[in-house]
Amino acid sequence: MKRFATALILFLFAAHAAVAQAPRADMRPGWLSEAEETQLANNLGAARTVIRNIAIDIFGAQPNLSPADYRQLVEAGVRNLPERLAAAEALNPENDAELLRLKPLIIAATRAGRLAEAERQQVAFNLRFEFFLAETRQRFEAQTLQQAGNWRSAGDLAHAQANWRAAAGHYVRAAEAAPESASELRWFLRLEQALALSEQGQRFDTTALLEAREVIEVRALPLVSRATDAPSWAATQMILGDLLLALGDRQAGAAGLESLNAARAAYQRALEVLTRASNAQGWAVMQMNLGRVLFEMSERQADAAGLESLNAARAAYERALQVQTRTAHARSWATTQLNLGNTLLALGQRQAGAAQLERLNGALAAYEQGLEVITRATDAEVWAMGQIGFGNTLSALGERQAGAAGLERLNAARAAYERALEVLTRATDAQSWAMAQMNLGSLEVTIGDRGGGRTAYQRAINHCRGALEVFADGEYRRRALDILTAAQARAEASAAR
Numbered sequence: 453m454k455r456f457a458t459a460l461i462l463f464l465f466a467a468h469a470a471v472a473q474a475p476r477a478d479m480r481p482g483w484l485s486e487a488e489e490t491q492l493a494n495n496l497g498a499a500r501t502v503i504r505n506i507a508i509d510i511f512g513a514q515p516n517l518s519p520a521d522y523r524q525l526v527e528a529g530v531r532n533l534p535e536r537l538a539a540a541e542a543l544n545p546e547n548d549a550e551l552l553r554l555k556p557l558i559i560a561a562t563r564a565g566r567l568a569e570a571e572r573q574q575v576a577f578n579l580r581f582e583f584f585l586a587e588t589r590q591r592f593e594a595q596t597l598q599q600a601g602n603w604r605s606a607g608d609l610a611h612a613q614a615n616w617r618a619a620a621g622h623y624v625r626a627a628e629a630a631p632e633s634a635s636e637l638r639w640f641l642r643l644e645q646a647l648a649l650s651e652q653g654q655r656f657d658t659t660a661l662l663e664a665r666e667v668i669e670v671r672a673l674p675l676v677s678r679a680t681d682a683p684s685w686a687a688t689q690m691i692l693g694d695l696l697l698a699l700g701d702r703q704a705g706a707a708g709l710e711s712l713n714a715a716r717a718a719y720q721r722a723l724e725v726l727t728r729a730s731n732a733q734g735w736a737v738m739q740m741n742l743g744r745v746l747f748e749m750s751e752r753q754a755d756a757a758g759l760e761s762l763n764a765a766r767a768a769y770e771r772a773l774q775v776q777t778r779t780a781h782a783r784s785w786a787t788t789q790l791n792l793g794n795t796l797l798a799l800g801q802r803q804a805g806a807a808q809l810e811r812l813n814g815a816l817a818a819y820e821q822g823l824e825v826i827t828r829a830t831d832a833e834v835w836a837m838g839q840i841g842f843g844n845t846l847s848a849l850g851e852r853q854a855g856a857a858g859l860e861r862l863n864a865a866r867a868a869y870e871r872a873l874e875v876l877t878r879a880t881d882a883q884s885w886a887m888a889q890m891n892l893g894s895l896e897v898t899i900g901d902r903g904g905g906r907t908a909y910q911r912a913i914n915h916c917r918g919a920l921e922v923f924a925d926g927e928y929r930r931r932a933l934d935i936l937t938a939a940q941a942r943a944e945a946s947a948a949r
Contacts, residue, residue, distance in 0.1 A: 743769040
């Protein structure tokens with residue numbers, strides 16, 4: 453260890469000198485030939501490479517820092533070497549005075565045939581050695597806990613800068629540094645790693661969500677048991693459900709449905725522990741999450757399976773509302789009302805007759821209640837999406853009502869879409885803006901058929917053209933094209949009359 457320290461100090465001194473003597477990029481010293489300048493540059497590059505390797509392999513630096521950062525880390529490490537060497541000497545059993553005293557006594561007693569005395573001395577030696585080992589383990593564990601805390605601090609700093617991929621890497625190092633005995637700490641650090649990856653995945657890279665899922669299932673869950681720590685186990689299941697829901701939202705086809713179904717299962721496992729009696733508000737939040745994932749599943753399911761998921765989602769939201777009252781939890785209550793409105797609207801669109809009308813009227817009431825609390829001033833984006841759902845419901849009801857009452861509903865739907873578009877602009881949320889434009893196009897065709905005539909059809913054409921500028925392909929583009937074709941045909945027929 454001492455020889456290594458000496459070599460490292462000498463190398464660092466030489467490397468530091470090489471870096472200090474390096475010419476600036478905008479200057480070429482006239483006293484150096486081109487060959488000499490090239491050699492100096494090569495030496496500098498080699499020195500920086502070795503410093504980087506030492507910083508990473510010995511002092512645990514990350515592989516994406518600048519040369520100056522690596523040099524500072526190595527210099528700091530070298531300054532701490534005397535302290536580390538002293539600690540290592542203290543932990544060396546060969547330097548323990550009591551062990552050094554007992555060892556020759558054991559040998560002498562054995563050689564002299566005083567076996568009982570030799571045995572007593574050997575037992576004393578063994579007990580001292582066990583004490584020494586326990587002390588060593590305690591010191592080592594304290595140091596590893598400190599290092600785990602250091603890496604966690606680095607993760608927190610990276611997280612605060614929204615550098616979630618780096619934060620996840622720091623939390624990995626923290627979990628690996630923590631001693632085996634600190635299973636709760638290692639569990640918590642793995643959760644922080646998964647949450648950092650989840651942030652990365654929801655914003656930039658779906659692959660990070662897959663990594664987060666593996667961290668929870670393979671690294672975190674084995675560290676916590678339902679039998680011994682049910683609340684932590686349930687919290688882990690809840691986090692797993694959240695990231696699976698985020699993953700399923702971003703996946704298509706069978707993979708997306710599998711992730712959503714796994715999220716549903718995770719939430720249901722959590723609800724086996726998190727009951728209304730033990731934590732009413734937490735239970736209600738879990739019911740909201742369960743309702744969300746069931747609703748997302750229904751959008752990928754047809755016929756009976758889709759209806760079953762929608763009815764289960766409605767039941768989950770209604771259970772949440774047993775706890776979330778407008779008086780005590782206004783914001784949560786309003787959010788659940790909007791989600792319930794989405795679910796009842798989807799049920800109404802899949803049903804017919806009296807059942808359909810009941811669901812649509814229920815959706816209308818849920819949207820109206822939610823939008824009394826969530827306003828443009830308090831949360832513009834959620835309010836705008838609520839206005840779109842409100843408009844969709846009014847449009848569906850207006851299409852099913854004849855005469856002036858139906859037309860009044862259709863005009864109210866138009867007003868709701870237009871309010872939403874005051875917030876949802878193409879620049880800030882192109883997809884939602886295009887959806888609202890397409891909905892308006894479909895609505896204007898219906899209004900045109902109810903007497904709005906060519907003016908309404910022309911508005912429908914303009915709205916659909918706007919949507920098609922955003923929808924480059926897929927089902928939404930096909931729907932917008934169908935509405936545009938219908939509006940153009942009706943407009944031409946109206947002009948001919």
